[in-house]
Amino acid sequence: MQMNLSPKVLKKGEGELLKVLQDNITVKVDGRDTYGQFTVVETNNEVGAGVPPHYHEREDECFYIIEGEAEFTVGGETFTAKTGDTVFGPRNVPHSYRFLKPTKMLTTISPAGFERMFREVHNMEDQSDYGAVERIFNNYGVYLVR
Numbered sequence: 001m002q003m004n005l006s007p008k009v010l011k012k013g014e015g016e017l018l019k020v021l022q023d024n025i026t027v028k029v030d031g032r033d034t035y036g037q038f039t040v041v042e043t044n045n046e047v048g049a050g051v052p053p054h055y056h057e058r059e060d061e062c063f064y065i066i067e068g069e070a071e072f073t074v075g076g077e078t079f080t081a082k083t084g085d086t087v088f089g090p091r092n093v094p095h096s097y098r099f100l101k102p103t104k105m106l107t108t109i110s111p112a113g114f115e116r117m118f119r120e121v122h123n124m125e126d127q128s129d130y131g132a133v134e135r136i137f138n139n140y141g142v143y144l145v146r
Contacts, residue, residue: 050096050097053144053145061089065081066105068101072095
């Protein structure tokens with residue numbers, strides 16, 4: 001099967017902006033652009049924002065810190081990632097992060113599909129209904145670790 005992908009150029013500040021819990025996420029490359037191979041999102045957040053410990057059954061994530069600083073926990077190991085650092089979070093490995101400084105981060109997610117989950121949470125009337133958020137996560141194979 002031949003895939004004919006189309007080039008895509010986004011300028012600084014362009015993309016689909018989604019508010020997902022504490023994260024400000026801009027979808028830069030959607031799974032529709034890559035025949036479902038991967039998604040690229042930019043996260044731009046203040047101190048204290050982040051995601052709780054969780055894992056996903058399908059997706060691998062690669063985080064690149066464009067600027068700022070974040071505390072990551074991946075597979076039980078906690079460390080600080082700074083400007084220029086890369087963190088890989090493979091599927092089925094619990095991970096979380098919290099921004100220690102205002103931070104801009106680029107995340108590649110493979111395969112694609114998380115952007116649909118992000119949109120569902122973004123479109124919720126009340127994101128403080130954590131039970132409803134968790135049900136959406138679970139529908140996408142994402143599970144919180146308690």
